[in-house]
Amino acid sequence: MTELRKTMALHIGLLLLLLALNWLLPAYHHGNLSRIMVLASYAIGYNILFGYTGLLSLGHAMFFTAGMYGMALTMRHLGWTPAPAILAGLLSGLLLSLVVGFLALRTSGVAFMIVTLMFAQAVFLTVLYFGEYTRGDEGFVIQQAERIFLGIDLSDPNNRYLAALLAFSLCLLFTLWLVRHPFGKTIIAIRENEDRTRMLGYNVFRHKLTAVVISGTISALAGAMYGLLFGYAGATFASVQYSIFPLLWVLLGGAGTILGPFVGTLFMFYLIDLSSEFTTAYMLVAGIVLVALTLFAPHGLMGELRRRLFRWLP
Amino acid sequence: MSSKNEFSKGRRNALKTLGLGAGAAATGTTLPLWARYAEAQSSAPIKVGFQAHKTGIGAAYGRWYERTTNAAAKVINDAGGINGRPLEIVLEDDGTDPKRGAEVVEKFATQHECDVAYGTLFSHVVIGSAPRAGELKLPYFVVSEGHHVASGMLNRYTLQPGITDVKSQVAAMAPFVSDNLGKKVTMIFPDFAFGHDHRDFFSAAIEAQGGEVVAKIAIPPTESSFTKYFPKIPRDTEVIYHVMVGPAVLTFVKELGEFFGPSRPEIFGFIDSLEAVDINSPGLEFLDGTFFWEGNPRYAQDNQSEYDKAYRAAVGVDDNGASVSDPTDISTYAHMFGCWETLHVIKAGMEASGYAGAGDRAKLIEAVEAMTDLPASNAHPQGAKVFNGKTHQVFGHQYITRVTDGKLKLAHTTSIEDTLYPDEVDYTTQAF
Amino acid sequence: MDFGPYLILASLEGAVAASVLALTAVGLSLVFGVMRVVNVAHGEFFMLGAVLAWFVATSVGGHPALGFVAALLVAPVLVGGLAAVVDMTVLKRVAYDPERTIVATIGILYIIQQVTLMTYGPDARPVTPPFNTRLAIPWFEFVGGRPQVYWPWGLSTTSYKLFVIAAAAVTLTLVWLMMSRSKIGLLMRATQLDGEMAQVFGIPVERIYAMVFGIGCGLAALAAVLIVPIQQAHYLMGTDPLLLSFIVVIIGGLGSLPGTVIAALLIGMSDGIISVFYTPTLAKILSTLLVAFVLVFRPQGLFGTRERD
Incomplete structure (x- = not known):
């Protein structure tokens, strides 16, 4: 039981620390952390599929975008308020991941990467094709006055931070619960040895499909929150780049660790932000750091910590 | 909740003040603290x-x-x-x-x-x-x-x-196009919001002039070859209206020339299609005699104002719109x-x-x-x-120039009235 | 334009795209097949080929053909050499682990892009083609029941575009001969079948890997040199070739060279031909979904045997 206690202490501790930081951080970093927590939720969603189930998707931007547009389009064209709009976003992500998962899971390995990439590309082009409604690449603003969630003004920095923290906590605690749940143990078993898991009598396809849906829906939540908190929806978020980001964050932080997605997102954000202070060639810095990390910390930051120091980290 | 907000604001202000003090100290001044602060306000x-x-x-x-x-x-x-x-x-x-x-x-x-x-x-x-x-x-x-x-x-x-803005630019072009180039226009534009603005605003403006848009060819973004889209241009087109952006613009214009060969219709383009690109690049010879919208004429014109002369010199742009230090480095003169x-x-x-x-x-x-x-x-x-x-x-004002002897020569200047349209918003009614 | 001429034009355009794509994808397929790693930076080596071609072509004076030929010889070799260095300093050290290779090559992608931006700049720059004559193409129509030849408005290609198709065909034949007839090809195939066993038999697997990576990226660079007189060299031009080659390699079946070439033809041509029937962006959506569905229902690719993980 002591491991469980340590685990709980660590993660609840982190959430409490993040809560306390709301009142301690200077405005700039306060705003950054709001973003990072939403993006880290996206990475957590990605990690469920990549880190725990062992399926590498190159198309998660479509789920993020489904959430973002499910929320933004219902607000813009149907006049919905944020609460049902977020649900619409979640539902869009859920349906899309169900369909994509059902089709894409017929493949595995590199073919799975390409199929998800292709579906995401089709979603990106669809957003452009229906430019009349989506305003295509330009995107559109979700006005400040519309972003009132059950009476709370989400454009206020404090409310924004707390909303981001709430979403992040939900995702984090959910994954923590999930990996201790039999379902979580099964998808890890699938990652380690799919054939053996199948021989043990598990329905591998159904487990993988469930993982895709959970992962896609969490990504959609992040997308909806991002659009709502920062007041903008645009096709850029559906581009390939935004499918590669969560992969990078998760690999940096440590795939298959609970805290990895957060650590990776935080690290990458500040790497780019800080290096852009002294050079406009910040992509060069990012590139070098990525190469260095693969050479010297192949399991990501949290993965290395787990391997070297804290074997109990989930 | 509100008390927490108050606290956080106070905290942040304190941090800001600290930051300011640190900044002043870093400049190496030896004034007392209060004087430093006052100093910072007046000449910072x-x-x-x-x-x-x-x-x-x-x-x-x-x-x-x-x-x-x-x-x-x-x-x-x-x-x-x-x-x-x-x-x-x-x-x-x-x-x-x-x-x-x-x-x-x-x-x-x-x-x-x-x-x-x-x-x-x-x-x-x-x-x-x-x-x-x-x-x-x-x-x-x-x-x-x-x-x-x-x-x-x-x-x-x-x-x-x-x-x-694009709406006023596009609307002001329609009278010139329909009076001088032709009534049947085929538009070629990128298939995203910027292109859609061109499509919608120009279609409306040319119809008001008694012309018509006979085809609208939207090119997908990230496309790098264009010839396959040109057959959609109807044979009875009198004017091609083109606007393209992105790194593939030169390919686009070159392939347009290769497609038409010796029998091209009138061509009117937004300079965006060739911004930062030399108008004398190989393959662009067919543009001779065609027209461009320019926000500001790239080549110094005969009627160049003293203001343009001074501005050109200050930025370091020569009479051909290129960098004074490198004649192959073409500026984005129509926008910058x-x-x-x-x-x-x-x-x-x-x-x-x-x-x-x-x-x-x-x-x-x-x-x-x-x-x-x-x-x-x-x-x-x-x-x-x-x-x-x-x-x-x-x-x-908007400028229309014509490719003449490898330069863009001013052909028409629109009045400001040509570019006006009814207000769509009144921002002054919004609170600060 | 009438349907017949339109289809001819779209097919010709498709053939140019397919040739360049085939070269790029065969490079990726070689790396994929022999080394079992995904090189995300493949498109950047393509871009480097185009950029180096511009540097070489502009520094060689005289007739444009001189500069072009020099670029054709120099750029692929330089890029191949750089790729071999990357293999020895980075990929070898991550032991060709699939995931770590992906991250490392994403890092390399950033590095190459940024260094190009800082040295070459953000402009799209053209390379003058060695020759470029517009060739109008005749077509026929029925006038009063009898076929009659005429020259449709706009139906044409250029001599340089035909040259690109021919040059790609020749190069692909050479690659095929190298793989199937030469000793080095034999060693590569042996390594592809079983790296450990090859090592046991005294094949210098590390050197083979570096060579394969160099040749693979060099082929991408060669494809770029061929296309750069038609499209310009730009520091962000690598993304599309990367995605398309990926698709081609998978559709063609992992590591199968003939499959890759046929898939490149299919993808390149269908992109041109689908655009005849639908509005351009819708055509892109449909061709993208088509690729996805081919893989969904035939995960081993059209021409591959079962995928080995």
């Missing part, structure tokens, strides 16, 4: 956060926007700065990405403590960043030529006083004047409002909103303009 530079497309798809424009901005800042500082304070440009790269753009605006407001943000070109970056500028109450002066400001989509803190003029509007607005610090931001916006006529001058080398305080959008 006015900081303009410059959101620049240093990387990403907009980098070719970004480089020239940066050169123009630095040249304008130098001219302003050489003439004594703004309200006696030097102007400091704080550059941050936005990667031509709306997400990073919004982060950069936050950085200007809360980290660099800039007085205003400025300089964005690509529409999606403007639209992604403007909500944050509005929430942070940071005046945001864009140089984008998008219709987003005047359409009412943005907010009271976002203004476009230095460059005209907007940076020069916008910085001068910021200066004029700050002087009119007696701007002293962040507390006067609303006064600055009101001062700019109160502007109307902006006569041609060293501050407005592209020509006279009229600013509409309600829509936060400026209106001005």
